[in-house]
Amino acid sequence: MKDIRATVRLQFHADFTLDDATQWVDYFAELGVSHVYASPLLASRAGSTHGYDGIDPTRIDPEIGGEAALERLVEQLRSRDMGLILDIVPNHVAVGGSENPWWQEVLAWGRDSPYADFFDIDWQSPDPLLKGRLLVPFLGAPYDEVLTSGLLKLAYVPESASFTLEYHEHRFPIDPRRYGDILRHAEHEALHELAVQFDGLQTRLDAYTSVGELRRQLRHALEDEMARGALSRALEHFVGNSPAGAERLHALLERQHYRLAWWRTASDEINWRRFFDITELGGLRVELPEVFEATHPLILRLVEAGWVDGLRVDHVDGLADPRGYCLRLRERLDLLQDKRPADVPGRVALYVEKILAEGEHLHTDWGVDGTTGYEFMNEVSGVQHDPDGAAPLRGLWREISGREDDFLAEVRQARAEMLDTVLASEFEACGLALHRVARASRETRDITLGAIKRALKALVVHFPVYRTYADEHGRPRQDEPFFQQAMTGARDSLNPPDVAVLEQLERWLGGEAPRDCQDDEVRSLRLRAMTRFQQLTSPVAAKAVEDTAGYRSTVLISRNDVGFDPQNFCVAPAEFHTASAFRQHHFPHSLVTTATHDHKRGEDVRARLAVLSERAEAFAERVREWRSQASPLRRDVPSGMAPSPGDELILYQMLLGAWPPSLEADDDEAMGEFTERLAQWQMKALREAKLRSHWLWPDEAYEQACRAFLEGWLAEPDRRRALRTAARELDLPGAINGLVQVALRMTVPGVPDLYQGTEYWDFSLVDPDNRRPVDYAARQDSLGRGESPTEAMAHWNDGQVKQAVVHRLLMLRRHSPTLFAEGDYQPLHVAGDKASHVLGFMREHDAQAVMVVVPRMPANLLEGTTLPHIPAENWGDTQLQVMPAMQGEWRDVLSDSTLRLREGTIPVGELLGAFPVAVLARDDGAARDG
Numbered sequence: 001m002k003d004i005r006a007t008v009r010l011q012f013h014a015d016f017t018l019d020d021a022t023q024w025v026d027y028f029a030e031l032g033v034s035h036v037y038a039s040p041l042l043a044s045r046a047g048s049t050h051g052y053d054g055i056d057p058t059r060i061d062p063e064i065g066g067e068a069a070l071e072r073l074v075e076q077l078r079s080r081d082m083g084l085i086l087d088i089v090p091n092h093v094a095v096g097g098s099e100n101p102w103w104q105e106v107l108a109w110g111r112d113s114p115y116a117d118f119f120d121i122d123w124q125s126p127d128p129l130l131k132g133r134l135l136v137p138f139l140g141a142p143y144d145e146v147l148t149s150g151l152l153k154l155a156y157v158p159e160s161a162s163f164t165l166e167y168h169e170h171r172f173p174i175d176p177r178r179y180g181d182i183l184r185h186a187e188h189e190a191l192h193e194l195a196v197q198f199d200g201l202q203t204r205l206d207a208y209t210s211v212g213e214l215r216r217q218l219r220h221a222l223e224d225e226m227a228r229g230a231l232s233r234a235l236e237h238f239v240g241n242s243p244a245g246a247e248r249l250h251a252l253l254e255r256q257h258y259r260l261a262w263w264r265t266a267s268d269e270i271n272w273r274r275f276f277d278i279t280e281l282g283g284l285r286v287e288l289p290e291v292f293e294a295t296h297p298l299i300l301r302l303v304e305a306g307w308v309d310g311l312r313v314d315h316v317d318g319l320a321d322p323r324g325y326c327l328r329l330r331e332r333l334d335l336l337q338d339k340r341p342a343d344v345p346g347r348v349a350l351y352v353e354k355i356l357a358e359g360e361h362l363h364t365d366w367g368v369d370g371t372t373g374y375e376f377m378n379e380v381s382g383v384q385h386d387p388d389g390a391a392p393l394r395g396l397w398r399e400i401s402g403r404e405d406d407f408l409a410e411v412r413q414a415r416a417e418m419l420d421t422v423l424a425s426e427f428e429a430c431g432l433a434l435h436r437v438a439r440a441s442r443e444t445r446d447i448t449l450g451a452i453k454r455a456l457k458a459l460v461v462h463f464p465v466y467r468t469y470a471d472e473h474g475r476p477r478q479d480e481p482f483f484q485q486a487m488t489g490a491r492d493s494l495n496p497p498d499v500a501v502l503e504q505l506e507r508w509l510g511g512e513a514p515r516d517c518q519d520d521e522v523r524s525l526r527l528r529a530m531t532r533f534q535q536l537t538s539p540v541a542a543k544a545v546e547d548t549a550g551y552r553s554t555v556l557i558s559r560n561d562v563g564f565d566p567q568n569f570c571v572a573p574a575e576f577h578t579a580s581a582f583r584q585h586h587f588p589h590s591l592v593t594t595a596t597h598d599h600k601r602g603e604d605v606r607a608r609l610a611v612l613s614e615r616a617e618a619f620a621e622r623v624r625e626w627r628s629q630a631s632p633l634r635r636d637v638p639s640g641m642a643p644s645p646g647d648e649l650i651l652y653q654m655l656l657g658a659w660p661p662s663l664e665a666d667d668d669e670a671m672g673e674f675t676e677r678l679a680q681w682q683m684k685a686l687r688e689a690k691l692r693s694h695w696l697w698p699d700e701a702y703e704q705a706c707r708a709f710l711e712g713w714l715a716e717p718d719r720r721r722a723l724r725t726a727a728r729e730l731d732l733p734g735a736i737n738g739l740v741q742v743a744l745r746m747t748v749p750g751v752p753d754l755y756q757g758t759e760y761w762d763f764s765l766v767d768p769d770n771r772r773p774v775d776y777a778a779r780q781d782s783l784g785r786g787e788s789p790t791e792a793m794a795h796w797n798d799g800q801v802k803q804a805v806v807h808r809l810l811m812l813r814r815h816s817p818t819l820f821a822e823g824d825y826q827p828l829h830v831a832g833d834k835a836s837h838v839l840g841f842m843r844e845h846d847a848q849a850v851m852v853v854v855p856r857m858p859a860n861l862l863e864g865t866t867l868p869h870i871p872a873e874n875w876g877d878t879q880l881q882v883m884p885a886m887q888g889e890w891r892d893v894l895s896d897s898t899l900r901l902r903e904g905t906i907p908v909g910e911l912l913g914a915f916p917v918a919v920l921a922r923d924d925g926a927a928r929d930g
Helices: 018-022 027-030 067-077 100-113 143-147 178-185 187-201 208-222 227-235 241-254 265-270 288-293 297-304 322-339 374-382 388-403 407-420 423-437 447-462 477-493 496-511 520-552 575-587 602-612 618-630 646-657 668-689 700-715 717-747 778-786 789-798 798-817 819-820
Strands: 007-010 033-036 043-045 054-060 083-088 091-092 134-139 155-157 162-167 170-173 258-262 278-283 312-313 351-353 592-594 634-638 641-642 751-755 838-845 850-857 877-880 888-892 898-901 904-907 917-922
Touching: 018 067, 018 265, 027 067, 027 778, 027 798, 033 312, 054 067, 054 297, 067 083, 067 388, 083 297, 100 134, 100 170, 100 208, 134 162, 134 265, 143 241, 143 258, 155 227, 162 178, 170 668, 178 187, 178 208, 178 227, 178 241, 187 208, 187 227, 258 265, 265 423, 297 322, 312 322, 322 351, 374 575, 374 602, 374 717, 388 602, 388 618, 388 646, 407 423, 407 447, 407 520, 423 447, 423 496, 423 520, 423 641, 447 477, 447 496, 447 520, 477 496, 520 668, 575 789, 575 838, 602 618, 602 717, 618 717, 634 700, 641 700, 646 700, 646 717, 668 700, 700 717, 717 789, 717 838, 717 850, 717 917, 751 798, 789 798, 798 819, 798 917, 819 838, 819 850, 819 888
Parallel strands: 007 033, 007 751, 033 083, 054 091, 083 312, 134 258, 312 351, 592 751
Antiparallel strands: 043 054, 091 278, 155 162, 162 170, 634 641, 838 850, 850 917, 877 904, 888 898, 888 917
16 A cells, blocks of 8 residues: 555445445546545435434444445455545534434433533523523424424334434434323323332432333333323323423423424524534534544544545534644554554545635644645636736626625625624624633623623634634644734724723633633633634634625635635735645645535636636626626516626626536537526525525525526527627636646645546536536546547547546656655746746656646637647747756656757747646656556
8 A cells, every 4th residue: 555645535425335436446546546535434314415414433324335335445445556535523413313322312311411521512501491401493483383283292212112202303302300201191000100210210310320220111011002002192191282282291391401492593592512503413522532532433443454544634623622633633543553454554644624714824733644625726726817807807796796896894794794693602602601701800700791792703703714723822823913813803893992801802812821820710711712712713714704705705706615715816826836835845745636525616617717817808798798688587576686786797607617618509408407507506606695595594586586587598599609609718728727727736745636526527516516426437438548638639628638637647646656745846937928827847856857837827828729728839939947957858748748958948839839738757657557
């Protein structure tokens, strides 16, 4: 087993199992991949399509084949000298329903459950209805309406001799110490006696263990037919569709450790940590040793057995202590290193899913190998956007949408909305934690909760990153600039008395080290408040930036994606080089990717849309013309005209970006499928923006009118042909951008990650569209034909040329692993009138070297061609400076041409004459097939 060289990300579920993946291992091996990078494999909720809703960390999900199927996959991978990276989810598990045994135990026993501390529950809520209880907001209507409807059904479960409340897919267990409340309604002597014994559990310290014997007695008693009939009649006393039954059922529920509630109460009143605002996912306290040990045994066993060679930690920012968790996990992995089989050498890799903001870098003291690569996705996208297109496109956005083009202003507004709505309960919990700190000291006891919440809200609204990482030692120096940036913005928005409270919050939230506090109780309160704060800013950022502002402010939607910096329209080549050099120095084994299971639009959709930055004025004129033509399609609905101008402008962008080069306007079947995919994207976009519709209160009239607008536009032949004509203008430059993305991802410092199926053109939209089935048979066939990239260029629109480039470059990495793992990074220097259209760098290690030269902003350089390839003569006098280290014989891995570089310069047209991108190797034989 070699070190991790290149990965392919696969999404496992019931329709793509571990055995399904096993049959394609040979294809992945021939393509050049070294590791399968799997979505979460541990047992998840029935029917899960992604695995992030885990229910049992002790077993592999049976729906994807279980551990036996995993063993078959690993055996096949090993036979091809490949390995496995596993995505793990330590932050949360699925709750609700009835599938999570830990959650069910907490509902049944409350704080007496051995799992009570596994979940981040505030058992000391100031709400008297939640004192010692947790809110369970899974009802589809207000509590009393559901209670009196008869939909809540009290039932006896023979298998476990227990009582539960059934409601659709949910099962809410009844506390065994309250079984007497049910059994005493049964007209049967044995059941009455058991009622008394269950009542007695209320005062016993060993109630949790004693109940087993009583359940056995209950099961035995119910072997009698008369007892079963008596119990059945007793349960009818708790049917809520009669006044007496509703009162009895309500009284029983009032004695449980949970409060059933309407789902809409969650945002305001939930008293346990969720994953973002998803009530079906409950946060785990993996920072506790007992929780870590309970959630990781299978993962560590698979590592020790040599089945798993790397771990990817999902949403590391959701954890209370990301650094502490990563160091603990790294330590455990290192301890297992010597126990792994001798034929699986190589240190187990550890990656974290982490979104980095502008100017932010991953901390270097976490013991991790890097991130999952969102930052590279942003860098490569940004470098393909023309800075000259920013002003006209921003002007178009203001003109059409009526909204400002300040993305950060949209983010701040969205952050405030999140704190007031979907994350209000999390904000309240953080405010209460800080208020407890204030009340614990004479000096600060007069700071009111209201003042704390005003200052806290201002601070979170202006927070520029997902979170900071303060601990008992205080705030790390690396985080300080971001915290102070938030402080500056917050000060400007607060009145003087609240600014004083803000300054106090700064000290409590890491400005002062909690360990220096002499009072143990105060120290504990400060640590708790600090954790609450850091687990608040992360979901606020996620919901406000990528899930709200990213759909509200769309100057050019290719710059709005997970991990992107939309406030920066483009990335300069110098910034790209700086980021690549930083990665090489600090995280040379970090993943680099351009597509993920979470991306908002496919990598080649973004590549096509980047072309609009080069043709901004022409696009603006087209939009104005289309809007005029579309007047008859708009509808007046109760909330106003549909679609809104901003939503219409976004739609035009997506139509052009997602239109495949192979799609013809007169292909009704293909157009129908395309329309349906766009309609599904559109509905999600409208709800994510939260302007005219919303996930919590959808405006169906507006959504239907927007869909009718889309369908009407694509149904009319002339308008359809107009779109096709505009889309065709993006085909060639968009394809070049797509090939550039591949070349850069495969050659920059880091480990390239290939998302499933994207070795062909990727015109996917937001999930679930980006998780559609992959036709691996077609990909295997095209790879088996062995076409070179230059041969595949003749039929470039089918995407096989992209696969050929992926294959060639993965073969190069296989041939020269040390070069790509350890080679340095040196930018190349270009001069001439088209110098701004070239990006180049060289990587060198001992005698091996690779030189990469790619075009950028190619749209206006394609005159005289019908292929996605800039003619050599169009480069004019653009020259590449040949440094001393570059002199000698080189072979272009993609075109198979050879080139001798001498002192001086070489025309870029010569370098890029045979193929759209150039990857030259100075090691004869590199990347030959096989």
